[in-house]
Amino acid sequence: MYTEKVLDHFRNPRNMGEIPDPDGVGTVGNPVCGDLMTIYIKINDNRIEDIKFKTFGCGAAIATSSMITELARGKTLEEALKISRGDVADSLGGLPPIKMHCSNLAADGLHAAIQDYLKKKEANK
């Protein structure tokens, strides 16, 4: 049911872990639904310098988390905010239809982390 690419990211997740002193953190999903994802970002000169994730959930949830870190790393905040759920699924060679809504949360998690960073930045002005 999953593509080779999904299984590869599930088996060998990229950038798994936490960033000790992150500039932004985004948590999306809910363990009640079976998926919970936290994205940590470090920003340097308006670019995502480092990004890590931790995820509770199914194979698709773990693979999309891993994929978003690859897609977002090195991007400007504006570019990163444009990465969509569809982009993540496409980069993985597609997801089963039933997983598109529930487990494809990684783009939301990234956006939440960026919003967190922007809010903190605004507060520190």
Next chain:
Amino acid sequence: MMRRIYMDHTAGMPVDPRVVEVMMPYFSQKYGNPSSIHSWGTKTRKAMEDARAKIVALVGAKRSEQMFFTSGGTESNNLAIKGVAYRNKDRGNHIVTTAIEHMSVINPCKALSKEGFNVTFVPVDKYGVVDVQSIEKAMTDKTILVSVMYANGEIGTIEPIREIGEIVHREGALLHVDAVGAAGQVPINVENQNIDLMSISSSDMYGPRGVGALYVKTGTRIQPIIQGGGQERGLRSGTENIPAIVGMAKAAEIAKAEMKAEGERLSQIRDKLIKGVLESIPSSFLNGHPTQRLPNNANVRFSYIEGESLILSLDILGIACSSGSACTSKTLEPSHVLLAIGLKHEEAHGSLLFTLGRQNTEEDVDYVVNALPDIVKRLRAISPLTPKELLS
């Protein structure tokens, strides 16, 4: 070559080669319609009646004509519930069942509740045991049918059927038992256990799919839900599937002959699996009853991780099993059985169901017990829910 271990027998079982062998002549050589009066027909009629007798023997029924062939467990459950409800609506419109039944019991009950019947779903305790008293409390003078499963295929818990039957009969209703998960695994006696109707499936005892049976005690008021040429004495029309019926009977015969030894063997390796997993993995728990459970069933859960990712990880190592997680279901809801025993959604998501079978060995269990701790550890390292002290 990678070791391959199949521990998902509740989802699907191989057909026993001894069963396949007896089925083969009935496809292209002995193909007469049992309703025909010529010798082709009488030959298959005899094969069908011999088959019926073997299935009757498996469940302790007294007479062959009490057993009706169907297309499987789902049809047997539908026939029992709808057939009894429609036929007895002059006596009452209330049905009692439990929160942990198979969907082929729950959904017909729900459908009937839209047709003027009232259905009460009684709860179960934390082990999945149906409380006899709550059945009694739920029954009214309008209750015509009580449907309780013999054993739950997901958490393995075996229900106190005989005691429930006593209450049901005292209150003047009929007891239907879904024995799909239990028949062939544990001894059943419809006479001693106060059972009026009982569903059995072939494919849950190493027989072919697409065939099952419904036991109906003599004198039980029931009407057909499939109408046609009047086969199965009018209760289930449709030309009989003789190869499947012959196969089911062989499967029942083998199950009966091997039940004691195989039950003991499976219980032993099941307990080794449960013990091994619970001892080697922190924050792991058994789902279902510790002793009152099917010999082949081991259902465990792990905090902080999700079942589908466990299944994928085990599949990579050649191990097949199931989960009650929403992510493995068609509805995206976790198993209603796990919720009914009081688990929170996030606990239900982390459950893993191993159902053992004839070809599983003690070495298979050792392999799984060895493999699982690292898988759980890896997924817990990825999960944001895992407490720090579990990660070291």
